[in-house]
Amino acid sequence: LLWENPFLLQYAGFLFSFAAVIGVVVIGKALEKIFSPQRKLAKTLLVSLGIQLTTVPLVAFFYYEIPTYAMLINLVVIPFLNILLFLGLAGGIGGIGAGFIAKICFLPCHCILYFYQELCEMCKRLPGANMITGKPEGLQIFLYYIIFIGMLAWLWKRSEGREQTKAIPREENASEENVFAKKEVRKRRYIFVGSLMAAFLVLLWNPQKGL
DSSP: OTTTOGGGGGOHHHHHHHHHHHIIIIIIHHHHHHHOOOSHHHHHHHHHHHHHHHHHHHHHHHHSEEETTHHHHHHHHGGGHHHHHHHHHHHHHHHHHOHHHHHHHHHHHHHHHHHHHHHHHHHHTSTTOEEEOOOOOHHHHHHHHHHHHHHHHHHHHHHHHHHHHHHSOOSSOHHHHHHHHHHHHHHHHHHHHHHHHHHHHHHHOOOOOOO
8 A cells, every 4th residue: 555655654544544453463462461361351451452552642643632531431332342243234234135124233233322422422521531732743652652562572571481480380389379470460560551651751741842
């Protein structure tokens, strides 16, 4: 695509699509590797977090603001996505032969989408719903990704070292091993949050310039 049209690098849609794919395939998988979630919902939320953390500099760059409650909204939205997609597909296929099947399938879809709309409208009315960031400089975006990717790479290496250690037989009992594992996960969370705070400070740093 870029060979045919290099100016796609200036198109928001192309950059968002590219970043979202990286957020799913690379960042989301890395977060799953680092935190090892046991529940399917937790894995889905980590992938969603990967997408948002990958695209947030682009959101600030093109729209000069960041939706503050996006992650909280996703906690409610994501569990219904599989139902929405399944019923939408079933209604589209079933509606080819019988219109009433499409109506039966699309009615819950309509309710879910209406719920999404009302939820977003409600969040828009909350204090601080949008954080006005201004347009970050290219250097700020570059440093954000450097901090973010560097932190993920370090935590990935740390998690791999932990797995290799677990593979070595030990004399300690299972309860001690579980306590150690919980402490390790807690450390990774602290490092993850601290690194993200540093990355966001770099991205959102906007000192007032004199007149």
